[in-house]
Amino acid sequence: MxxxxxxxxxxxxxxxxxxxxxxxxxxxxxxxxxxxxxxxxxxxxxxxxxxxxxxxxxxxxxxxxxxxxxxxxxxARQESWQPIDVVGYMVHATYNPYHLSVLSAVSREAKAIGARLLVGDALKASEFIRSLKNENCRYLIRPPFWNCTEHEIWELVQQEEINTVIINDFWLNGGPLNCVSSDIALGVSQMMNHLLGLGHRQIMFLDEDEAMCPRALGAFTRSLEYNGIQVNRQLVRFELHDNFIFTPRLLDEIYNTCTAVLVTHDYYAVKLAEAFTAAGREVGREISIAGIDSISETLTSVEHPVEAVARQAFKLLASGRRNCKVMIPPTCRFRASTAPPSREVEPHRFIYDSRTYQIRPGTHQQQKGNRK
CATH class of the missing domain: 1.10.10.10 (Winged helix-like DNA-binding domain superfamily/Winged helix DNA-binding domain)
Structure with a gap:
């Protein structure tokens, strides 16, 4: 159990x-x-x-x-707050409603304190950061970057002497900069408790890249291991991208290997639900789908506290503090896209060892738990 x-x-x-x-x-x-x-x-x-x-x-x-x-x-006693007249914000992936919701939260917070908000494209980060000086802007709220870009951006904001807060940094932990994030590991743990409590044992983890969200992957594997379920490598997949399409072959593969899917972005989770529906599968009854970001009213999802993240980001900027890491608990929204499994699937022959990230031969022992 x-x-x-x-x-x-x-x-x-x-x-x-x-x-x-x-x-x-x-x-x-x-x-x-x-x-x-x-x-x-x-x-x-x-x-x-x-x-x-x-x-x-x-x-x-x-x-x-x-x-x-x-x-x-x-x-704590009241800190001396620095006035913020102008603040920059870099947004990326504007096709994703979640990123637009973060932008809206930052905009509302800027308006509440009477600050002018300068919005720039994250794809042109260097140019935007250099332009802030011309606007007498000493404050920046931005998303994290990855690969070599993050180091370049960090050096640039230091060079330009711009007080920076990174928001929703799910993999880099902000380095030496201030960082305010939704606690993604907590959200995934709570979502896994929900799926496991429904009776799911074969759960797929679907993400963009293994390096993108290690906290989410770690919470996923720990939840399974804590409940005595070995992690199946075939059900841990990193293949999503901006123009990703769920083909009929992939849908059949997902359906035949698991009863529930945890997708690390609602943008893709919604696409997956739509693809299954178009293929004649009933989401919830035949295949459970859960996401992260909560951009859909019908999808079970981890909802990030975007308003609280934005508010705390401005507080850190105004306080003048450095190297602060703040994690804010998210909220799980349970909706019709998840339900107790109505079928069983055959276990795979390979097991994913979360400690070494290697595939090793083995037999996945499917757990027989209570199905409510």
Whole structure:
């Protein structure tokens, strides 16, 4: 039987995080107030002590709390905020509704503080960053880049002396820069608890590139291993790209090898659901599909807290702090695209070893759990 209760209790610090934020911002907890210790908070919110400590660390990183070694954790006193008149923002993949939702959240936050927002194309990052100086702009919010581009951009913002915050950095961890991200690992863990709790054992992980989102992949493999299910290499695939098409052959392969698919971007998850529907398969009953980004009202998905991410990004810019890493819990939205499996599929002959990222011979033992 899948131990979803204990898994959820171990990993989900979302209620504690949101409650402490609410109490601090409402004034219920005042600057200088001392918080209870990690063990007490863990018992209060029904989570593990390790998770409680992680939440406290995130709130220290965001500037809501301060720690005094050997004394305790306290609500931080009001920082001196630097005025932000102009801020730059780089957007990429505007065909994806999720990226547009992030842009909208950043735009609303800029308007709320009276700042002028300069929007640039991430594909022309170097030119845009250099142009900020002409606009007397010393602040930049941007997505992460990969390969050699990230190092080049980092050097450029240092050279131009631009205070930068990276948002939703799911693989680079921001390097030495400020970073505000949705906790993708937590979101995937919660989504896997949902799928496993429904009775799915053969679950496919579908992503763009193995290096793109290691936190999501790590959470996926840990969720399976925690519940005694070996990770099947045939069900861990990295082949998505901008113009990707789900061909009839690929749809048959997916259908015949798994009962549920976790896609790391809703943009592709929606395409997959549409392709299965066009092929005469009923999404939810015959094949469950879950995504990440929550851009569809019918798709089960991990919803990133874009408003909170944008708000925290501006706070970090205004505070003048450096090298801060803030993780904000996402929310899982369970919709009609996931349901208990109505069929079984044959296990594959190869197992994916998540520790070495190698294929090794073996027999995947399908677990027989409760199907609710």
């Amino acid at each position: 899948i131990n979803t209760t204990q898994a959820g209790k171990r990993k989900c610090g979302d209620p504690m995080y949101r409650d402490l934020i609410r109490r601090i911002e409402s004034g219920e907890l005042r600057p200088g107030d001392r918080l209870a210790n990690g063990r007490t908070l863990a018992e209060r919110y029904g989570i593990s002590e390790g998770t409680a400590q992680l939440v406290l660390s995130n709130l220290v990183g965001s500037g809501h709390l301060v720690r005094q070694n050997g004394v305790g954790t306290f609500v």
